[in-house]
Amino acid sequence: MKNISCDIILDLIPLVKDGVASEDSQKIVNDHIKSCSNCKVEFEAFEDIYSEQKSINDKKIIYNIKKNIFITQILILAIGAITGIALTNSMGMFYNFIIMPVIGGISFIVLKRRWYITPISVFILSYLWQTIAWAIESGFDWTILYGSLFYSIIYTSLIVLGVIIAKLLKFAFGKGE
Numbered sequence: 001m002k003n004i005s006c007d008i009i010l011d012l013i014p015l016v017k018d019g020v021a022s023e024d025s026q027k028i029v030n031d032h033i034k035s036c037s038n039c040k041v042e043f044e045a046f047e048d049i050y051s052e053q054k055s056i057n058d059k060k061i062i063y064n065i066k067k068n069i070f071i072t073q074i075l076i077l078a079i080g081a082i083t084g085i086a087l088t089n090s091m092g093m094f095y096n097f098i099i100m101p102v103i104g105g106i107s108f109i110v111l112k113r114r115w116y117i118t119p120i121s122v123f124i125l126s127y128l129w130q131t132i133a134w135a136i137e138s139g140f141d142w143t144i145l146y147g148s149l150f151y152s153i154i155y156t157s158l159i160v161l162g163v164i165i166a167k168l169l170k171f172a173f174g175k176g177e
Helices: 006-018 023-035 037-086 089-114 118-138 142-171
Strands: none
Touching: 006 023, 006 037, 023 037, 023 142, 037 089, 037 118, 089 118, 089 142
């Protein structure tokens, strides 16, 4: 064991620091750094550099994961809202009694204190969608504006109902303020 060169020990140090080296390799490195001051300095320096790099990499990874989850949740909200609004003039219109409160609950979870953005967005999107669709279908008439307003208010109310349900569930399960 005395014939092991410092180059081999320097190659083993990262494995020992990561905790993936075998027990024999760990023993060889630990025995060697007791007698070799150069390798001991490298061993200690590697620890400082590695811990800083690991901390920075962990923060980047966690940030990227959170960002990807947030983007996915926003896409789910957008797709759900567009699907619900698109169902308005079809036989599936009554699915909105399920879809819109779910969108409200998801918006409360995703957007937290800015949950109000979702009902406002759905109100505007629904109003424009209905007005344009009915104007194309039957020509423009002032009554279209009232009908579009009626549907938009219903959808917004259902989303707010979903937010209220989510808030009550959060409170009931002890995660309230």
